[in-house]
Amino acid sequence: MIYQECAQLEAGVTFFIPGVGEQNIKFFIIASCTDKPAQSLLTNMVSHNANYSCAKCFTEAPCPLTKLKYYSFGESILFDSLHTLYLGVFKKFCSLIFSKSKTDRQQKWSLYNKINSIDQGLSSVKIPTTTSRRFRTIKHIARFKANEFRSLMHHGSTVLLQAKLPKYRRHFALLLAAVNIASKDIIDNYDIILVKELLHQYVKDWQKIFGLRHMSSNIHSLLHIHESIQFLGPLYMYSAFNFEG
Structure with a gap:
């Protein structure tokens, strides 16, 4: 269904333009940026928690979208900041370190x-007036929106880093550095290599710290962030924040 609609757009849609008349305008899909469930639906793949669920690594069958003129399976599937980083990796990180579970607390x-002490520190943090949404108390973190996770990660990171043991500070700093570089206005080849190295180390250390059971699909997706940047540019170029509810 999705392929047929995209194919119709490629064939062209006729519009009436005042002073010009009827014009056939063609639309081409070059990339897609969605959450994990929508990505499975769009690419006709298994769910993100199943085998062969990473569109960047290996797939067992062809995807209909590859019949489109400019859609390249794998390369055209982008991992954005909202779904992959803030509602994915950082939310997972926060859910673990602030978990009420007896096993996690140990x-x-x-x-x-x-x-309580972290909330006290965060309450004194001043954030730019351009910030879409300030983070709430950590006690409500389970209900945070993506903008709140973004605000906490970038503006509250100092408080979080101070509360962590030194070796865990370094791990968190890898993610912060990579995201800041990937969000620059202009990115060169050196930046792409640096983002790749930082995030590969972050994923490697994640498994050592949190264990294999917490190596979720979004954690794995960090290994491909540099590919999205190389294909279409900095993270803000394909941000889904404007569509956040």
Whole structure:
């Protein structure tokens, strides 16, 4: 269904333009940026938690969208900041370190017992007036919107880093550095290589710190962020934040 609609757009749609008359205008899909469930639907693939679910790595069958003129399967599937980074990786990170679970609270990386002091530190953080949404108290983090996670990650990171043990600070700093570089106005080849190295190390260390059971699809997707940047540019070029509810 999606392929047929895209094919019709490529064939062209007739519009009446005042002073010009009827014109056949063609539309071409060069990339897609969605959350994981929509990505599975769009590409006719299995769910993100199944085997062969990464469109960047390996697929067992062809995708109908590859019949489109400029849509390249794998390369055209983008991993954006809203779904992959903030509602994906950073939300997962926060859900673990602030987890109420007895098992999680016993881990060295847990900050559950420091929530009150962290909230106190965050309350004094001044954020730019251009910020879409300020983060709420950590006690409500389960209901945070993507903009709140973004605000917490970039403007509250100092407070979070101070509360963590040194070796966990370095791990979190890898993600912060990579995201900031990937969000620059202009990105060169050196930046792309640096983002790749930082995020590959972050994913590698994630498994050591949190274990294999927490190596989710979004964590894996970090390995492909540099490919999206190389294909279409900085993260803001294909941000889905304007569509956040």
